[in-house]
Amino acid sequence: MGFLVEVSDQQLRREKEKARELRKSRWWSQKTAAGRCHYCGAEVAPAELTLDHLVPLIRGGRSTRGNCVPACKECNSRKKYLLPLEWEEYLQRLNNSE
Numbered sequence: 001m002g003f004l005v006e007v008s009d010q011q012l013r014r015e016k017e018k019a020r021e022l023r024k025s026r027w028w029s030q031k032t033a034a035g036r037c038h039y040c041g042a043e044v045a046p047a048e049l050t051l052d053h054l055v056p057l058i059r060g061g062r063s064t065r066g067n068c069v070p071a072c073k074e075c076n077s078r079k080k081y082l083l084p085l086e087w088e089e090y091l092q093r094l095n096n097s098e
Contacts, residue, residue, distance in 0.1 A: 005060035018063035023051055031070050038069035039079070039087070050076045054084050 022028055032046040039052075052071035055061030058081050071079070079087050 007058055007060060012057055015057045015061075015063045019051055019053070019068065022063055022065070022068055027065060028068075031068075036070070037072040037075055039071055039075040039091075042072050044072045048073065052076045052079060056081045056083075059083060 028051070032049045035043050035046045035049070037044055037049065049070040050073055051068050053061045053063065054067050054069060061067050082090060
């Protein structure tokens with residue numbers, strides 16, 4: 001893994017609460033209305049899209065509109081703690097191995 005940031009349990013709890021609030025917002029409803037995963041482009045029922053942090057909370061990311069995107073459950077689960085550049089490299093390696 002690349003860089004690590006010390007993130008306290010308290011900070012993680014605070015950011016997760018902010019993410020819960022974002023998911024209830026009109027902004028999130030508009031982001032998910034198209035029903036498309038930010039990463040793979042798959043069409044997904046809006047209610048099934050998950051909120052993914054581009055820069056993961058555990059890596060110092062925040063629950064802000066600029067850092068949150070709709071993702072299908074598969075992409076969100078596979079991305080885990082990766083940064084956007086690391087995720088792109090992972091996808092390229094997957095595509096090259098096929």
